[in-house]
Amino acid sequence: MIDCLTVARYFIIKAYQxxxxxxxxxxKVQKLLYYAQGLYLAMYDQPLFPEEIQAWRYGxxxxxxxxxxxxxxxxxxxxxxxxxxxxxxEDDQELLEExxxxxxxxxxxxxxxxxxxxxxxxxxRQGLPPQAASTTVIL
Numbered sequence: 001m002i003d004c005l006t007v008a009r010y011f012i013i014k015a016y017q018x019x020x021x022x023x024x025x026x027x028k029v030q031k032l033l034y035y036a037q038g039l040y041l042a043m044y045d046q047p048l049f050p051e052e053i054q055a056w057r058y059g060x061x062x063x064x065x066x067x068x069x070x071x072x073x074x075x076x077x078x079x080x081x082x083x084x085x086x087x088x089x090e091d092d093q094e095l096l097e098e099x100x101x102x103x104x105x106x107x108x109x110x111x112x113x114x115x116x117x118x119x120x121x122x123x124x125r126q127g128l129p130p131q132a133a134s135t136t137v138i139l
Contacts, residue, residue: 001047001048001049001050002049002087002088002092003049003050003051003064004033004049004051004062004064004065005064005065005068006049006084006085006087006088007032007033007036007048007049007088007096008029008032008033008062008065008068008069009080009081009084009085010088010093010096010100011024011028011029011032011033011036011096011099011100011104012029012078012079012080013080013085014097014100014104015104016079018104020104020105021076021077021079022076023076024076024077025072025073025074025075025076025077025108026065026066026069026070026072026073026074026077027058027059027074027108027109027111027112028107028108028111029065029069029077030059030060030061030062030065030066031059031060031103031108031111031112031114031115032099032100032103032104032111033049033053033060033062033065034053034059034060034062034115034138035099035102035103035111036048036095036096036099037049037053037062039095039098039099040092040095043095048092048095049062051063051064051065052137052138053137053138054124054137054138055120055124055125055137055138056133057130057131057133058112059111059112059115059116059121060115060120060121060138120138121138124137124138
């Protein structure tokens with residue numbers, strides 16, 4: 001099993017390779033982690049990475065990855081080393097590539113809006129005021 005930061009690095013590197021690095025922010029990484037974890041759970045009935053995804057005000061967040069990239073706020077994230085991807089299996093890379101191909105083109109705010117329409121986030125936020133921060137686990 002890989003960790004959430006390895007998955008985050010994969011998506012950041014993909015953004016640089018595809019020339020859309022200026023749109024790769026912490027917020028976008030959070031949403032891509034959510035979609036990768038959700039797809040992996042649906043396909044394999046087990047998590048891609050052990051860290052939990054929580055329902056925060058602006059959508060799903062993986063707290064360790066959020067904290068790691070928090071210093072950049074809404075700025076472009078720096079490109080990580082390619083070596084950091086060596087621990088990702090070919091099968092996992094295929095799944096991450098599918099997530100990137102489908103969701104990578106969207107802006108962070110669009111991804112956030114999309115997650116707010118989905119059952120896991122709605123269920124986790126049920127009963128909370130819209131502005132409340134939450135540590136409710138989604139995935």
